[in-house]
Amino acid sequence: MMVRVHRLIRAEFLKLSAQPFLKVCLLVLIVITLSFEIGLPLARGQKETVWRSYNSVMLFAYGFQSGLKVATYVLLIFSSMIFAGEFDRGTIKNLLTRPITRLDFFVAKCLTVTGLAVFLFGFVFFVASAWALWRGDLGPVWDDGSYLIQRGAAEITQHARKAVLMSFLSFLAAGFLGILVSNLTESSGYAVAIGLVVFLAGDLATGMMADRAKEKVFLFYAPYALEKLTQLGEGTTTRWNPDIDAQHLYVFVPTAYMAAFIPLAFGLFRTRNITA
Amino acid sequence: MVAVLQTEGLTKHFGAFKAVQDLNLDVQEGDLYGFLGPNGSGKTTSMRMMLRLIRPTAGRVTMFGEDVRDDFIGIMERVGALVELPAYYPYLSAVQNLEILRLISGDVPVSRIAGVLDDVGLGARMHDRVGTYSQGMRQRLGIAMALLAKPRLVFLDEPTNGLDPQGITHIRGMIQELNRRDGVTFVISSHLLHEVELTCTRIGMIKQGKMIVQDKLDAIIARTVNGLHIVCDPRAKAVALLRGRDGIREVREEEGRLRVICDASKFGEINAHLVVNGVTVSELTPARQTLEEYFLSQ
Numbered sequence: 008m009m010v011r012v013h014r015l016i017r018a019e020f021l022k023l024s025a026q027p028f029l030k031v032c033l034l035v036l037i038v039i040t041l042s043f044e045i046g047l048p049l050a051r052g053q054k055e056t057v058w059r060s061y062n063s064v065m066l067f068a069y070g071f072q073s074g075l076k077v078a079t080y081v082l083l084i085f086s087s088m089i090f091a092g093e094f095d096r097g098t099i100k101n102l103l104t105r106p107i108t109r110l111d112f113f114v115a116k117c118l119t120v121t122g123l124a125v126f127l128f129g130f131v132f133f134v135a136s137a138w139a140l141w142r143g144d145l146g147p148v149w150d151d152g153s154y155l156i157q158r159g160a161a162e163i164t165q166h167a168r169k170a171v172l173m174s175f176l177s178f179l180a181a182g183f184l185g186i187l188v189s190n191l192t193e194s195s196g197y198a199v200a201i202g203l204v205v206f207l208a209g210d211l212a213t214g215m216m217a218d219r220a221k222e223k224v225f226l227f228y229a230p231y232a233l234e235k236l237t238q239l240g241e242g243t244t245t246r247w248n249p250d251i252d253a254q255h256l257y258v259f260v261p262t263a264y265m266a267a268f269i270p271l272a273f274g275l276f277r278t279r280n281i282t283a
Numbered sequence: 284m285v286a287v288l289q290t291e292g293l294t295k296h297f298g299a300f301k302a303v304q305d306l307n308l309d310v311q312e313g314d315l316y317g318f319l320g321p322n323g324s325g326k327t328t329s330m331r332m333m334l335r336l337i338r339p340t341a342g343r344v345t346m347f348g349e350d351v352r353d354d355f356i357g358i359m360e361r362v363g364a365l366v367e368l369p370a371y372y373p374y375l376s377a378v379q380n381l382e383i384l385r386l387i388s389g390d391v392p393v394s395r396i397a398g399v400l401d402d403v404g405l406g407a408r409m410h411d412r413v414g415t416y417s418q419g420m421r422q423r424l425g426i427a428m429a430l431l432a433k434p435r436l437v438f439l440d441e442p443t444n445g446l447d448p449q450g451i452t453h454i455r456g457m458i459q460e461l462n463r464r465d466g467v468t469f470v471i472s473s474h475l476l477h478e479v480e481l482t483c484t485r486i487g488m489i490k491q492g493k494m495i496v497q498d499k500l501d502a503i504i505a506r507t508v509n510g511l512h513i514v515c516d517p518r519a520k521a522v523a524l525l526r527g528r529d530g531i532r533e534v535r536e537e538e539g540r541l542r543v544i545c546d547a548s549k550f551g552e553i554n555a556h557l558v559v560n561g562v563t564v565s566e567l568t569p570a571r572q573t574l575e576e577y578f579l580s581q
Contacts, residue, residue, distance in 0.1 A: 011356075011387070018383040025375055097370030101428055104334045104366065105387045106359040281336035 008114075011107050015115030016122070023085075023123065032081045033130065040074030040134045044142070053241075063136075063143035064163045065240030068170070070135035072233035075174060078127040079181050079229070080203070086120045086185025087195070087202035090276060094193035100281055113273050120182040128178055132171065148242045157242045169247070170236035176261035177228035181206065183268040190275040222251060225261040232257065285312045286348065287436050287468045288333065293342035295328050295492075302328045303492045306342070310436075310470055310485070315462050317483030317500070318472040319578065325492040326472040327367050330438055334364055346436060360389055363434035365442060369425025373414035377405055377424050380413055381431055388432040395431060403427045404453055418445035426454060430461070437461075440472045455482050476574040488578055495581045507571040510544040511553065514566035521562045525553065542570060 023029060047069040048061055055061060093099040102112060148158040158166075188202040189195075206226070213224045221227045231251075238245045251257055288310035295303040303325040310316045320326045331337040333344050335351055344351045346358045371380045381396045400409045403423040408416070413424060422445045429437055439458075443451045459482065461467040473479050479486065480500065487497040496503060510533075515521045521541060525534045531553070533544040543553065547569070557564050572580065 014386045018386040021379065021383055021386070022372060022375070025372075025379065027374060096372065097368060098372065099370075100331075100334075100336055100364075100366050101370055101384060102387065103336060104359065104362070104364040105384065105432075106356045106389055107387055108355065278338075280338060281331065 008108075008111060011111045012115045012118065015107065015111060016118055019115060019119040020122070023119070029085070036074055036078055036081070036127070036131055037134055039077045040070040040131055041138055043073035044070035044135065044138050059144070059149055061143040062148050062163070062240055063139040063145040064167045064236070065148070066143045067135050067139035067167060068233060068237040068240045070138060071131060071171070072230075072237060074131035074135055075128070075178060075229060075233065078131050079178055080206075082120070082124055082127055082178065082182045083185045083202050083206055084199050085123055086182040087188050087198040089116050089120060089186065090189035090272075091192055091195040091198035092189075094281075095195045103281060109277050110273075113276055117183070117186060117269065120186055121179065124175075124179045124182045128175055148240060150242055158239065163239060166239045167236055170232040173232035173257040174229035176258060176265075177225050177232075180225040180261040180264045180268075183265045183272075187268040187272040187275075190272045190279075218248075222248075222256050223260060225264040228257045228261060286310070287312045287314070287346065288316075288470065289345045290329070290333065291343050291345075293329065293332055293344065294340045295325075295332055295337065296340045301492055303332070303339075303489075306489070306492075306494055307497075308333075308487055308494070309497065310468060312468055313462065313466050314468050314470075314485045315458065315483040316468070316470045317479035317486045318470055318489065319474070319476060319479055319486055320472075320489035321474055324474075324489045326474075326489060327440055328492075329489070330364070330366055330440055330470070330472060334362070334366065334438065336366065360432070361435040362438070363429035363432060363436075364438040364440075365425045365429040366438065366440050368444075369421050369428070371413045371421065371424060371428075374412060376412055377409045377416075377427070380424065381427065384428055384431055391432050395433070399427045399430050400424075402430070402457060404450070419447060419450050422446055423450070423454070426457075433465075434467065436468045436470070438470045438472075441474070442471060443473070443475070443478055451478070458482060476578060480574050488581065490578075490581065496578075503574070503577070504571070507574065507577045508547055508569045509572055510542060510570040511550060512566070512568045512570045513541040513543060513553075513557070513564060514539070515541065515557060515562050515564045517562065520560070521557055524557060524560055524562065528553075528556070540566070544570075 044066045048066070053061065093102065103109065145164070146160050147156040148163050149155070150157045184206065185202050188205065189198045191201060192198050209224065209226050213221055213226045216224070235245060235247060286309060288308060290306050290308040293303060293306040306329055318326050328337060332339045335355060347361060349358060351358055377400055378396055381400070385391045385393070385396060397406070397409065400406050403426050405420060405423050405427065408420065413421065416424065422442070426439065426442055429439060442454060446454060458469055462469060471479065471483060483500055485499050486503055488495050513521065518536060518541060522534055522536065525531055525543060530549045531543060531545045535542050545553070554564060554567055
């Protein structure tokens, strides 16, 4: 099975890498990420001085937060199309009349979405951190008013590491939401539309929930982690929610959602008659 | 002969609609099997069930002597299929489209891609995006996809759709050559009776989801003989002699000759009867229905 899945993944990445839309998306991610890193300090009136340039982690947080938001939509779009697109084009029948099982196919698609998520996450991370390190200073966070170091370089880097790790599973879960949605319909257009509507509605609803309720929704964690990092990088007095830390909710909640999405999506896919 | 494909009681119901009913297909090794039927008769649904794209309501499918549910992967390593319209990734070239299928088909060498594209007549355009192809070229690509892994059994659903006469002849020749040279068994579904007659050696006819005829083409053609054409003189006397005679269902004059509808067993007797009674018979040929007429009469 592993050999077949490996071959399927290679085929999936061949398709993905040739997708013109992916190239456009990567360009958009670069533009968005850099725009926020360059524009937000100016918009917020933050000035560099002769002794202090922008903090790299702060710049990174600006760029990574916005870039990851857009990357989430990109991941959701691609994952929503990943099954429905095969039905749409009719290519599903080419693939399923080869020496593979539906389980091989499903696993390969899930791993492809995971790979795409890692790639997009890494891409935004690379763009955001490259600019932040080149333009800013990976030093302490200063309190401009009293000329005091609020957070040391090691401490703020530690926060950045935590925020990045905390946001990944939440980001990946959006991809698995797309996989589920992709199995609800045989039209990639409908699948993307449903995926985006569900995601946006979920995001909106999460924003309106009480704090304790928010913690039960996977959508909450990436924005939470990166908003915290932004505040920490800007020097605002804030701290991580101890409940989330103590119970590792940022790991368990997105994982629980993915664990729910996968069997549901496979159940739909396995029983489907291929009439495309 | 070895049975390459058999179905037993294959049935598919979509709600109250009975798309395929109790289909018993029998394809032997080396057959060029024409799966005939009008649009909507259940050909494609049957093929999809054979390839496990659709779950049957009842029945079983065996290929190479094994139930497809028991060793699907092992069986599909020896099977190629073009089901309904050819499907492809329009933003990829023909080579890239085949590379995707090559990767998941097991041990197919890279060199096979160019070879099969040459075979179907796409060699010159193999690196162009498939989105720029004509319908006929896409059809050829679909056939190339089915033949990529050098299968022993190939399902082709309406393979000549969208092809020009030259293309049809080319693909027909290729199918016959693969069958003759390599012993590849083909199951070709079509509603084009003439095309099947020219290509196939064995035929199964399906109508409203039910198999109505399944036999070798020669045997079916023999069954289409339903009378005689007789050129004779005097015709009026011949008509009078034959009308009402035992075993003769109809006698009519058409295009300067007589058309006699009767069983083949009566041919010699009719000839003798006319000659003995002073009718000069200058030509006596078996009259046969076209395959289309035969099919419609079933």
